[in-house]
Amino acid sequence: MEYSYIPKNNLNLDNQKIVEDLTYDQFNQVVSSTDYIVVVKFYANWCLPCSNIAPFYDKMPTLPQYKKARFFRVNANVNDDTVIHCNVCELPTIQFYYRGMKLGQVVGTDMNEVSNQLKGYIREYGLE
Numbered sequence: 001m002e003y004s005y006i007p008k009n010n011l012n013l014d015n016q017k018i019v020e021d022l023t024y025d026q027f028n029q030v031v032s033s034t035d036y037i038v039v040v041k042f043y044a045n046w047c048l049p050c051s052n053i054a055p056f057y058d059k060m061p062t063l064p065q066y067k068k069a070r071f072f073r074v075n076a077n078v079n080d081d082t083v084i085h086c087n088v089c090e091l092p093t094i095q096f097y098y099r100g101m102k103l104g105q106v107v108g109t110d111m112n113e114v115s116n117q118l119k120g121y122i123r124e125y126g127l128e
Contacts, residue, residue, distance in 0.1 A: 019061060053092060
């Protein structure tokens with residue numbers, strides 16, 4: 001099993017500045033217990049499209065229009081249990097959650113679609 005990054009035990013949800021990797025337990029905790037829209041990118045180190053969108057995705061937590069969202073990653077090589085649990089079949093896949101409920105997903109590299117869906121969820125749930 002490959003470990004390119006070992007996730008932290010304590011995640012700071014209130015003041016996020018960087019995208020952090022999640023373990024299976026952290027994933028379940030984060031998606032079910034926060035009042036933010038949770039955005040999770042499923043990726044692999046060998047996946048070129050995943051690498052291509054990384055700079056855009058990694059910048060999102062710093063943008064003011066996304067202050068009511070929290071951004072995370074799941075390394076498919078390390079956390080296959082999370083990948084299976086979330087029914088991820090292609091990489092990259094970006095999924096959106098709110099209070100434990102999966103809202104939707106974007107499969108592929110269309111970061112405009114990611115942005116549009118996220119803005120829609122923020123509006124829909126009154127998190128502006």
